[in-house]
Structures are given as C-alpha cells and as structure tokens.
Amino acid sequence: xxxxxxGREVPQVxxxxxxxxxxxxxxxxxxxxxxxxxxxxxxAYPSNGDKRAPTLLEAIARxxxxxxxxxxxxxxxxxxxxxxxxxxxxxxELGLRNLVWLPSAVFPCHESLIPYIESGVIAGxxxxxxxxxxxxxxxxxxxRTAVLRSHGCRCRALQDGxxxxxxxxxxxxTCDPFGNMTGARGPSACGVLGFAMADAxxxxxxxxxxxxxEPFPCAPWQIPGNDVDQVVVTDRIGDPxxxxxxxxxxxxxxxxxxxxxxxxxxxxxxxxxxDGWSFQAGAxxxxxxxxxxxxxxMWERNIRARFIRGGSNSHLVSMLEEGQADYLLDGQxxxxxxxxxxxxxxxxxxxxxxxxxxxxxKGNFASMVDLAVLGATEVDLNFNANVVTHSDxxxxxxxxxxxxxxxxxxxxxxxxxxxxxxxxxxxxxTTFCGPGELVxxxxxxxxxxxxxxxxxxxxxxxxxGIELTSxxxxxxxxxxxxxxxxxPADQTGDMVGxxxxxxxxxxxxxxxxx
Amino acid sequence: MESGLAAGGLAVSSESxxxxxxxSILPGDGIRVRSSVQAMYGDSIHExxxxxxxxxxxxxxxxxxxxxxxxPCVLRARIEAALAEHTxxxxxxxxxxxxxxxxxxxxxxxxYIPAHTPRLFLNASVSDxxxxxxxxxxxxxxxxxxxxxxxxxxxxPTIDWGKTEPxxxxxxxxxxxxxxxxxxxxxxxxxxxxxxxxxxxxARAADxxxxxxxxxxxxxxxxxxxxxxxxxEIVRASPRIAxxxxxxEDLVLDLGAQRTASQVETAYARGRLVNAAxxxxxxxxxxVFPRFDNxxxxxxxxxxxxxxxxxxxxxxxxxxxxxxxxxxAPSSDEVAWAKSVTxxxxxxxxxxxxxxxxVDVPVFRRAxxxxxxxxxQR
Numbered sequence: 001x002x003x004x005x006x007g008r009e010v011p012q013v014x015x016x017x018x019x020x021x022x023x024x025x026x027x028x029x030x031x032x033x034x035x036x037x038x039x040x041x042x043x044a045y046p047s048n049g050d051k052r053a054p055t056l057l058e059a060i061a062r063x064x065x066x067x068x069x070x071x072x073x074x075x076x077x078x079x080x081x082x083x084x085x086x087x088x089x090x091x092x093e094l095g096l097r098n099l100v101w102l103p104s105a106v107f108p109c110h111e112s113l114i115p116y117i118e119s120g121v122i123a124g125x126x127x128x129x130x131x132x133x134x135x136x137x138x139x140x141x142x143x144r145t146a147v148l149r150s151h152g153c154r155c156r157a158l159q160d161g162x163x164x165x166x167x168x169x170x171x172x173x174t175c176d177p178f179g180n181m182t183g184a185r186g187p188s189a190c191g192v193l194g195f196a197m198a199d200a201x202x203x204x205x206x207x208x209x210x211x212x213x214e215p216f217p218c219a220p221w222q223i224p225g226n227d228v229d230q231v232v233v234t235d236r237i238g239d240p241x242x243x244x245x246x247x248x249x250x251x252x253x254x255x256x257x258x259x260x261x262x263x264x265x266x267x268x269x270x271x272x273x274x275d276g277w278s279f280q281a282g283a284x285x286x287x288x289x290x291x292x293x294x295x296x297x298m299w300e301r302n303i304r305a306r307f308i309r310g311g312s313n314s315h316l317v318s319m320l321e322e323g324q325a326d327y328l329l330d331g332q333x334x335x336x337x338x339x340x341x342x343x344x345x346x347x348x349x350x351x352x353x354x355x356x357x358x359x360x361x362k363g364n365f366a367s368m369v370d371l372a373v374l375g376a377t378e379v380d381l382n383f384n385a386n387v388v389t390h391s392d393x394x395x396x397x398x399x400x401x402x403x404x405x406x407x408x409x410x411x412x413x414x415x416x417x418x419x420x421x422x423x424x425x426x427x428x429x430t431t432f433c434g435p436g437e438l439v440x441x442x443x444x445x446x447x448x449x450x451x452x453x454x455x456x457x458x459x460x461x462x463x464x465g466i467e468l469t470s471x472x473x474x475x476x477x478x479x480x481x482x483x484x485x486x487x488p489a490d491q492t493g494d495m496v497g498x499x500x501x502x503x504x505x506x507x508x509x510x511x512x513x514x
Numbered sequence: 515m516e517s518g519l520a521a522g523g524l525a526v527s528s529e530s531x532x533x534x535x536x537x538s539i540l541p542g543d544g545i546r547v548r549s550s551v552q553a554m555y556g557d558s559i560h561e562x563x564x565x566x567x568x569x570x571x572x573x574x575x576x577x578x579x580x581x582x583x584x585x586p587c588v589l590r591a592r593i594e595a596a597l598a599e600h601t602x603x604x605x606x607x608x609x610x611x612x613x614x615x616x617x618x619x620x621x622x623x624x625x626y627i628p629a630h631t632p633r634l635f636l637n638a639s640v641s642d643x644x645x646x647x648x649x650x651x652x653x654x655x656x657x658x659x660x661x662x663x664x665x666x667x668x669x670x671p672t673i674d675w676g677k678t679e680p681x682x683x684x685x686x687x688x689x690x691x692x693x694x695x696x697x698x699x700x701x702x703x704x705x706x707x708x709x710x711x712x713x714x715x716x717a718r719a720a721d722x723x724x725x726x727x728x729x730x731x732x733x734x735x736x737x738x739x740x741x742x743x744x745x746x747e748i749v750r751a752s753p754r755i756a757x758x759x760x761x762x763e764d765l766v767l768d769l770g771a772q773r774t775a776s777q778v779e780t781a782y783a784r785g786r787l788v789n790a791a792x793x794x795x796x797x798x799x800x801x802v803f804p805r806f807d808n809x810x811x812x813x814x815x816x817x818x819x820x821x822x823x824x825x826x827x828x829x830x831x832x833x834x835x836x837x838x839x840x841x842x843a844p845s846s847d848e849v850a851w852a853k854s855v856t857x858x859x860x861x862x863x864x865x866x867x868x869x870x871x872x873v874d875v876p877v878f879r880r881a882x883x884x885x886x887x888x889x890x891q892r
Contacts, residue, residue: 244864254637254832392553418636419552420533420583445640446674481636483586486554513553 005383006432010506014498015124015144017162019506025435027503030360035161037202040229047177049178049216051231056209057090057232058357059230060167063205068123069166074129075105076190076332077169080242083171083209088116098123100144102165104154105398106133106140109242117142126163127154128398129497130388136393137496140512146395146497147300148388148510151195151331152357152366153502154402155494158202160360162504168199168206170223171237175210179228180221184279184343184407186212188238191312191333191342193222194352200227207373214467216298237301244335250292255416260289260447266441266448268297269464270457272371272410278372279308280405285416290373291315298324309356309369312338312348320347329365331356331401335348357404359502366401369443372408376415376434381471383436383451385413391422392407393430393513395497403502404483406438413416415438417444422486423478425471430489432508433499444474489513531582533633535589537596542576549581549641562586563593569606570597587672588632588665595664605664605696611671615703615731617756619679620644621799622826623835626683629662635669638678641832642839645679650693651686651708659689671701679703681733684719691722698728704756707765710734711741713751720752730754737761738768742783745790748881757797759785759828775857777818789825796863802828809837816841844884852881852888 004021012019020028045051049154053059065071069092073084077101084103087400091099091230097120104127112130116122124144128151129137149157157163172181173188185192188211200206200223208231251257267273273294280288292315298304304323307396308316314337319325321341328348333339341348356365366372377397378386387402390394404413415424425442440457441450447469448459461468481483493512501507531550531599539842545567547559563577577596581589598605614625625643627634630652638646648670654662668678683706684693694705707719716734723730732754736742749758758782766772770781784800791798800819805811806829816827816838855873 203594211828252831252833254641258640258642392551421585422554422583480674481585481587482555484558486551487557489553 004506006314006435006507008432010509011495011498012506014147014506016473019498020504022501023113023336025437027501028358032450032502034159035164035202038204042188045229047223051179051225051228052177052192053207053230053232055090055253056086056169056207056232056234057093059232059359060087060090061094061205061209062230063167064094065091065099065167065205068099069096070100070102070164072102072104072165072168072203074120074170074193074195074199075103075107076193076195076239077188077243078190079107079109079172080105080188080239081109082237082239083169084110085112086209087169088113088121092116092119092121098143100124100126101109102154102163103127104151106130108132109274118429129146129398130396130398134388134395134397136219138393138513139508140494140496142496144247146510148399148497148499150357150399150403150471150500150502151353151401152359152364153500153504155198155353155358156360157504158198158394159354159358160504163309164224165199165203165206168196168203170196170206170208170228172208172210172223174212174214174218175208175231176214176216176218176225177231178216179206179215179231180218180223181208181210181225181228182218182220182222184222184339186210188201188212188240188243189339189343190238190283191339192244192330192350194331194350197223197352198354199419205229207232209234211235242334244339250289253285255445256285259286259414259416259443262292262445262448263290263412263443264293264297265466266270266412266443266461267294267371267382269466270410270460273297273303275304276306277303278305278307278309278368279373280369280408281373282311283313284375286375287373288313288315290414291319295319295324305438309365309372310334311466312341314338317341317345317348329356353401353404357401359404360482364404364407366404367407367409369405369408370410372405372411373414374402374405374411376413376424378429379415379442379471380429380436381414381425381427381441381475383413383439383442383471384429384432385434385436386431387433389431389489389510391430391486391489393491393511395510399433399499403434406434410437410440413439413442415442415444416479417446417474417478421482423475425475425478427475428488430491431499433514442471442474446477447474449474516730527680528856531580531584533582533588533636534631535579535584535592536580537592538578538580539596539600540578541578543574545577545579546578547581549579549583551581551583558586559589562589566590566593566597569669570601570603573601575600584632585636585669585672587668588635591664591668591814592661593667596694600662604792605667608667608700610699611701613701613703613729615679615729615756617731620825621679621757621797623829623838624681624799624826625829625832625835626802629666629682630654630658632665632669635673635830639673639675641678641835643678643829643832643835644826645681645704646675648680648682649705652685659685663693666697666702667700670697681706683708683735691718694719694722695726698723700729702730704731704733706733706735706759708735708761709737709741710748711736711738712744713747716751716755720754723754731756733757733759734762735759736783736787739765742786745787746793749790749794755794755796757799757826758787758791759799760784760801762801782802784822792823796823797826799826800824800828801826802830803834804830806831806834809833811829812837813841842887844888848884849888852884855881856885
C-alpha cells in the first residue's frame with residue numbers, strides 16, 4: 001500500500017495489474033501511442049455483407065472468447081437490459097469460466113447475474129457498479145477486486161490499452177446484416193449508443209445483438225458495421241418500459257426543491273446563468289427540478305443556452321424545441337421524449353464518452369460546460385466528495401460520469417444537509433471519489449458554501465446579495481440535529497473495490513462490509 | 515425502498531419508518547436496537563434509550579426499537595411516550611427554551627403537518643411557509659395522540675425554524691388543555707384552538723398558558739354558525755390572539771349548506787370574520803386550500819382571499835407555499851401606484867389628488883402597506 005496525493009492508502013497492484021497512485025486532479029501525464037484493435041481483412045467476412053450468426057451461443061463460440069477473458073456490455077437499456085443476461089447464459093452453456101465483465105454501468109435488473117458469479121462464470125466486474133450488485137461486491141462476494149471507472153475513464157482505458165476487451169456485445173435497437181446500427185429506432189429504441197462506441201473501435205471482437213434487423217443499409221447509423229464482426233438476431237434485447245421512463249416527473253420533495261432553487265439562484269447571482277450559457281444536469285430529482293426552475297428564470301430574462309448536456313429528458317427536449325437552447329449534446333437518453341427527439345432533431349446531437357469525457361484526448365466537452373449540477377453521498381470540509389458508498393461503507397451508487405463532469409467551468413454539488421439522520425458534510429470521507437479542487441460550490445437545503453478558491457464566485461454572489469455559508473457551519477447545523485457525527489465506517493475489511501481517477505490512477509479503495 | 519440490514523439480520527423497512535422509529539415495551543429486560551443507520555448511530559441510539567429508561571426509574575422492562583434513521587429528538591420523543599404510557603408516569607420536564615413570539619409577524623402561509631409524521635418535519639422547516647402548524651387534532655388518529663404530543667415537545671425546540679413560526683393545532687375541549695400543558699414549554703409560538711364558539715373557549719386556553727407562564731399566542735378557529743355570530747367577542751377575548759380563521763368543512767356542515775367552488779355558501783361567514791378581525795386588530799387568515807396539484811388554483815384562491823382582506827391562507831402541502839406567496843404579493847400595478855402615491859411625500863392634513871383620485875391619509879397608509887408587502891417578497 002502507498003499513500004496517494006489524496007492522502008488515501010492504495011495498493012500498487014490490483015488484480016495482477018500495476019496501478020499508479022493518484023497524483024492530483026491533473027493526473028499522470030500519459031506516454032506512448034493509443035491502443036488499437038487487431039487488424040482484420042475483408043477476406044475474412046462475407047463479401048455480400050451478411051455477418052449474421054445463427055445464435056448468440058454460436059457467435060460467442062466463433063469469437064474465440066476464452067475462460068478468463070473480458071466481456072463488455074452497455075447500459076443503453078438501463079433497467080430493461082436483456083443483453084448481459086443472454087451473453088452470460090450463452091457463456092455458461094459454452095463452459096466458459098472466470099470471465100471479467102466490463103459493463104458501462106449496471107442497474108438493479110442485473111441482480112439476475114449473481115448466479116453466474118456464484119457459479120464461477122463471472123469472476124469480476126469492472127465498470128460503474130451500484131445497487132444490488134454493488135452491495136454484493138461490498139460483501140466481498142466477487143472473487144476479483146471490482147474496479148470502478150467513470151464513463152470517461154472506461155473510454156480512456158480502452159483507448160490507452162489498460163483495459164482490453166476480448167468480446168464486446170452491443171445491443172442494437174435497429175441493425176442491418178452488415179452491423180450498421182442505431183439506437184434511435186426499433187421496439188427497443190434507447191436513443192443514443194455512445195457508450196458502446198469505444199468498445200466498437202477497440203474490442204478484439206464485436207457482436208451486434210438486435211431484435212430489429214432491417215436490410216442494408218441501416219441509415220443513418222450511429223455505429224458503423226465496419227467495426228462489427230458478427231450480427232445476431234434475438235427475440236428481445238430490452239424491455240421498453242424499463243429502458244426509459246414514460247414521464248420524467250419533477251420531485252415534490254420540498255427539501256429537493258429547495259436545493260434546486262438555491263442552485264438556480266446561485267447560478268443567476270454569479271452570472272453563470274446568462275445568455276449563451278451551457279449546463280449539464282442529470283435525471284435525478286434535484287437536477288430535474290433545477291432544470292425546471294432554470295427554464296423559468298431563462299424565460300423571464302429572455303436568456304438562451306448555447307448548448308445543454310444530456311442525459312436527455314422531456315424538459316431538455318422542450319428547451320431545444322422551444323428555442324431555449326441551440327443544441328442538446330446527449331450522452332444517454334432518459335425518457336421517451338428524449339428518444340423521439342434524438343431520432344428526429346438534427347440539433348439533438350449524439351455524443352460519446354470520447355467526445356465528452358475522455359481525459360486523454362485533445363480537450364473534451366465536459367470542461368467546456370459552464371455549470372454542472374451533480375450529487376454526492378458525502379462532502380468533506382475541503383470540498384472533496386464521495387459518490388459511490390454510503391457512510392456505512394456499502395457500495396451503493398454508480399460512479400457514472402460524475403468524476404468526468406467535475407471538470408466543468410463551475411461544478412456544484414447539490415446535496416441535502418442530512419440523509420435521514422446522517423449528515424452529508426463531514427470531516428473525513430468514507431470513500432474519496434473526487435478532489436475538492438474541482439468542486440466550486442456545495443448547495444444545500446440550508447445554504448450555499450462556495451469553495452474559497454473561487455474568489456470570483458464569492459465576490460459576484462456577495463454583490464448580488466446571496467447569503468453564503470461555510471461547510472463548517474452547514475456541518476455544525478446538521479450535527480446539532482443528528483447529535484454528533486456518524487461513527488466512521490469500519491474500513492478494516494479486505495479490499496473489495498478500487499476507485500480509479502479519470503487518468504486510471506488509484507484514488508481510493510472500498511473495503512468489505514458485513 | 516432500500517432496507518437497512520440490522521443487527522440480527524432482520525431487515526428494517528425504512529420506507530414505513532423513514533425518519534421515524536417504532537418503540538415497543540415488552541416483558542423482560544435489555545434494550546434492542548435495529549436501525550437503518552445501525553453502523554453510524556446504533557450505539558448512540560442504545561445510549562439514548564438507556565438514558566430515557568433510567569429517567570423513568572429503570573423499570574423492569576425490555577425496550578425494542580426499530581429505527582428508520584430518526585433524529586435523536588424523534589427517538590427521545592417516541593421512547594419517552596412509550597415509557598410514560600407503560601409506567602403511567604408524566605412526561606419528564608424539559609429545559610425551557612427562550613421564546614419570544616411576535617404578534618404582528620407575516621402569516622401569508624401556514625403549512626399544516628400531522629404531528630405524528632416525523633419524516634415531514636425537516637421538509638416543513640425549509641418550506642418557506644411563514645408558519646408551520648403541527649396538527650394534533652384531526653390529522654392524528656386517536657391511538658397516536660400521545661406520541662404526537664411527545665414529538666411536538668421534543669422537535670419544536672430542536673429544529674432551526676429560521677423565519678418560520680412554529681405553531682400547534684391542539685384538540686378541542688379537555689384534550690386541548692392537556693395538549694397545551696404538555697407542549698407550552700417547548701418553544702411553540704402560537705396555538706390554533708379549534709371549534710371555538712365563545713370568548714370562554716379562548717379564555718380557558720389562555721388560562722392554561724398563564725398558569726405555565728408561556729408567552730404563546732393564540733389563533734381561534736371558528737367552525738360553527740354560533741362561532742361566526744360570536745366572532746367579534748371571540749377575537750377580543752385575549753391579548754394573546756394574533757390571528758383568526760374559519761374551519762370551512764365543519765362550518766358548511768353546521769350551516770346545512772353544500773361546498774361549492776365559488777364559496778358562496780360561506781360568503782357571509784368570511785365577510786363577518788374579516789370584519790370582526792379588523793375591528794379587533796387581529797390578522798384575518800383564510801382557511802385551508804385543499805388541493806395542491808395545480809399552482810394556478812392555489813394562486814386564484816389566495817388572490818381572492820387577499821381581495822377580501824385576508825392576509826394568508828392555510829396550506830396542506832409545501833408546493834402551495836410559493837404560488838400562495840406570489841398571489842398574496844402586491845401586483846406590479848399596485849406597487850407602481852403605491853410608489854406614485856408615496857413619492858409625493860407625507861400626506862398630512864390636507865387631502866390631495868393623484869390622477870383624478872383623492873389621496874388622503876388612509877390611502878397613503880394603504881400605499882405604504884403595499885410597499886411593505888412588496889419589499890418582503892423574495
């Protein structure tokens with residue numbers, strides 16, 4: 001173990017792979033050239049462009065996947081994903097064991113994969129891990145250490161070669177026999193396929209799994225068939241009811257509304273919410289409420305956004321269609337309106353973690369966004385934050401694109417002061433996920449604390465008459481109600497997970513909880 | 515719908531108990547805690563329970579606590595209520611908080627929350643409502659009244675209410691006097707007394723407060739035809755009275771009328787009440803608006819109340835607060851008018867004219883009040 005720049009003890013080798021300790025938000029400077037997929041020849045593929053295999057089992061057998069190999073799937077179908085389950089059912093039937101699963105994210109539906117872990121088909125998971133599988137990993141029941149990578153870090157790892165994908169199975173809502181595919185159409189339409197783009201380009205073998213085959217060409221395609229080895233038609237790849245929510249309801253929780261309102265007031269007072277601005281807000285309760293309140297303020301003041309970053313939803317789509325925003329740069333689609341717009345509106349742009357989040361590239365979109373409104377499970381007095389574990393040490397939330405989005409021009413952590421009895425602001429984080437250097441303000445139901453590094457924001461907020469507070473004062477208020485800080489989580493258990501920073505360095509570890 | 519894994523491996527459903535706890539007194543001994551925040555606060559809950567148990571003379575019982583992340587003030591209230599019931603002892607005396615209720619503060623919105631539902635308490639404190647009313651009366655099932663009373667005692671003095679006035683609606687009759695006695699030393703600023711029909715009803719409540727040397731204010735709720743007829747006597751019954759309102763549901767029943775959207779059936783009562791209140795120098799507050807799905811409806815209700823002279827409305831959901839405040843604020847036309855009136859300087863003895871209308875002292879005062887109301891708007 002070695003102490004990294006965040007002051008956390010991290011291992012130098014994880015799952016047999018050497019790990020550089022975290023060296024600060026700017027990361028370790030990369031060297032060398034990008035990693036590439038093996039070169040293939042047209043002669044190995046049917047000249048009529050028909051790459052169909054009869055079954056997924058057959059296709060996986062042909063892919064050359066061996067026991068101990070790595071298999072990736074993606075979270076385009078969110079909680080309605082039927083792809084991962086079919087992949088591992090076929091792998092089990094083929095007698096493959098000790099596979100490492102590389103999901104871009106997992107959802108509660110993936111609890112169905114636990115039997116494959118228990119039977120030894122899956123030995124480890126690397127990706128964004130949460131919910132039932134997160135809890136499962138927390139209990140030390142995964143044979144290999146889980147490696148948590150943000151969306152951008154996953155993409156970077158594929159590009160840099162520190163994560164090699166032997167087989168990528170991409171769920172394709174509409175696909176042709178050549179492998180051109182799109183997420184915008186079909187019974188399992190999910191909007192955009194951005195998370196699979198890196199895998200399509202870097203995996204050793206790529207299978208497109210579709211429930212909606214149409215004759216060549218499937219146009220416009222989001223992923224070209226030139227990256228695809230085989231195409232498999234199956235009954236269903238996703239449950240439309242679970243892929244996207246029909247409606248994106250705004251929270252009625254007064255606490256969350258208050259946080260959202262305070263965030264909007266902060267954006268207005270600091271001059272961030274101005275004509276031509278840009279912002280990123282997710283589909284969580286606070287983010288959605290923030291979007292709704294920001295829209296009201298924008299109408300009142302005749303303000304337009306140049307671009308907004310999705311996760312798209314009905315509110316962002318309305319902004320685009322009603323002229324409140326010029327462009328919607330979308331990484332994933334959260335509701336049916338988002339799917340409809342992604343398929344129809346030329347200003348609704350599909351982005352991928354490459355364009356938006358990858359840290360080892362010539363700039364990315366995330367840092368260009370004027371305001372990112374993010375959540376956190378814990379924040380310490382130096383604005384460092386946790387987003388993956390609860391204060392009892394359990395791994396409960398996906399890391400998602402959270403670390404990547406921290407790089408925005410102004411990052412706000414919009415959090416309640418208390419979650420039931422547990423204060424969110426505390427002296428020491430259970431898990432260190434993001435450095436305070438990148439967090440510009442913490443906005444709560446009981447006040448706004450701006451990072452002292454951002455003297456400019458403090459000055460403009462104060463000039464506008466916004467009352468500011470400090471993290472110390474917010475913590476004291478919460479601890480008065482909770483009658484003291486929570487007992488720190490027991491961190492003496494075995495390491496079950498590694499949290500990486502965007503550059504792939506070792507940021508913190510997650511210990512087994514009982 | 516996450517559930518906490520508790521000691522002993524039993525899951526505590528934190529949905530039903532969110533922010534709350536269940537305390538069971540059983541034969542036997544010892545204290546058993548199961549909590550959704552076990553790892554963080556399990557020990558602290560145990561300690562808190564042991565202290566309460568000792569303060570009741572360490573009776574020979576077993577205490578079982580199922581906790582969904584309740585704040586310590588909620589835990590303490592629930593444990594004390596259970597111990598008091600079991601041992602038939604009185605609730606312990608609490609340290610007296612320093613409270614200075616303000617008679618003339620703004621009461622545009624008063625948000626009712628059932629006093630037996632702790633998960634709503636913190637939300638209410640950040641709702642921006644001018645007043646939060648812990649309801650001990652109709653919203654609380656009779657089996658939960660004692661627990662609710664205990665919660666008020668512990669929660670009101672613990673939460674930072676900011677600019678919100680913490681109030682309690684007591685029960686009517688004898689139960690109400692017991693509510694007052696149990697809670698009036700807990701920092702409650704104002705009590706709503708339901709079903710008031712006469713000045714004596716108010717005097718009885720004031721007597722209890724006098725007895726405990728509480729400075730709390732009173733707000734009678736008039737809910738019957740007789741009460742409406744006695745409105746002026748009622749609002750003059752005590753200097754503690756800061757505001758008055760109608761209980762529309764009961765009143766309509768008593769009148770033998772039917773509720774309509776136009777509220778025509780209570781036109782007389784509403785007119786009578788605002789007149790009596792103004793005559794006695796007491797704030798007239800409109801009754802509760804029962805729907806919260808459409809902010810425009812809330813605005814329309816509040817605006818019509820304001821036209822009649824009412825200064826605030828009752829709310830049953832925090833989402834009503836914002837539209838109510840918007841509707842109760844003076845319009846931009848009104849503000850412009852008020853500015854033009856006051857810009858001419860003090861209206862002294864002589865009446866002057868503005869845009870063909872007379873501006874005398876009452877008009878000038880009305881303009882000042884509009885500017886004051888507008889100034890307080892966020």
